[in-house]
Amino acid sequence: MSLGTLDRNPPPLFRQGLSAASKLAVYAALAIFLMVADARFKLTQPLRMVLATALHPMQRALLAPVDAWEAGGDYLRGMERATEAENQARRQLVLQAEKLSRASQLQAENDRLRALLKIQAAQSVPSMAAEVLYEAADPYSRRVVIDHGSRHGVRAGAPVINDAGVLGQVTRVYLLSSEVTLLGDKDAAIPVLNNRTQQRGVAFGGERSEGPMELRFMAANADIKEGDLLSTSGLDGVYPPGLPVATVATVERRGDTSFARVSLKPTSSPDAARHVLVLEPLALHEAARSEAAAANSAEAASAAQRKAEIKSDAKAKAAEARAAAASKPAQGGER
Incomplete structure (x- = not known):
């Protein structure tokens, strides 16, 4: 028999193998057997423990990037929360500093007001408290505007003082506000007295380049x-x-002139003045006092006159009573 006649193809059993349905049935039976055995007899528990122990390092290695990512996210979120807390603390510090600054300003304002009240208590001249609104927009004068006017009883020429001393004088009066010419104005003048020597003089507002005030006509x-x-x-x-x-x-003091050049520094700073007292002019106050004294004198004179009239009436009534009493015995004797 020649070799060419031999059939070299495998038998049909080895060529085709198990069918797909047979494989499915075998694998399904095996799966059911393993599930039943694991559920009822715990046959795969040791194998599962061995596999879990063997795979644990690999699991940890695979989870390391995830843990690092989560740790980085937590760190960034923590930094964000810390930054927000720091910003909140800074805002609170700013608010506390602002409140502290306001408290300091209120304390200073209270001190100035107490000083004003002390001055008001020490002066016998009627006065009213006012607040400085703004400085007049005139580059050639030194004036401020206060929040009291003719409606409040302010009169032209009224002195204006604060806790440090004289600030100026009211020169213009409106209905709800008034203009105060400061002592540093070039047209301002005020008679002064040297407390040490009791020497009188007149202080004038000076040029800003030479000083706010000057004492003129002082002998050298x-x-x-x-x-x-x-x-x-x-x-x-x-x-x-x-x-x-x-x-x-x-x-x-210069030899070429008979007058000394005296520069003055006002005790009251207009830039720091906020609350002031407006006094009644001394002449008006004295006139009011004179009128009040005259009225009191007139009332006293009228009271004395009424008292004298009452006394004279009482004397006349007493004399009539004595005359009547003296006439009664005489009439009884005639009978």
Whole structure:
């Protein structure tokens, strides 16, 4: 038999194998057997423990990037929360600092108001409290505007003071506000008295380049020194006496002139003035006092006159009573 006649193809059994349905049935039976055996007899429990122990390092290695990602996210979220907490703390510190600044301002304002009340209590001149609104927009003058006017009883020429001393004088009065010309204005003038030597003089507003105020017409040999305190003399009939006005800043004596050049520094700073007292002009106050004294005198005179009339009436009635009593015995004797 020749080799070409041999059939080299495998038998049909080995060529085709198990059918798909047979494989499905075998694998399904095996799965059911394993599930029943594991559920009822725990046959695969040791194998599961061995596999879990063997796969644990691999699981940890595979979970390391996830853990690192989550740890990084937690760190970033923690940093964000810490930054937000820091910002919140900073905002609270700013608010606390603002409240502290307001408390300090209120304390300083209360101190100034207490000082104003002390001045008001010390002065016998009627006064009213006012607040400085703003500085007048005039580059050639020094004026401020207060929140009281003719409706509140403010009069032109009224002195304006604060806790440090004289601030200025009311020059214009409106219905609800008034303009106050400061002592540093070039047209301002106020009679002063040197508290150390009791020497009188007149202080004028000076040029801003030369100083806010100056004491003019002082003799070159006058007894005046730096640091002397000048107060109101009360001779002008406007300012009450004894109010602080300014201190002597510099004294310049030159041989070519018979007057000394005296620069003054006001005791009251207009830039720091917020609450002021508006006083009634001294002349008006004295006139009111004179009228009140005259009225009191007239009332006293009328009261004395009424008293004298009452006494005279009482004397007349007493005399009539005595005459009547004396006439009764005489009539009885005639009978």
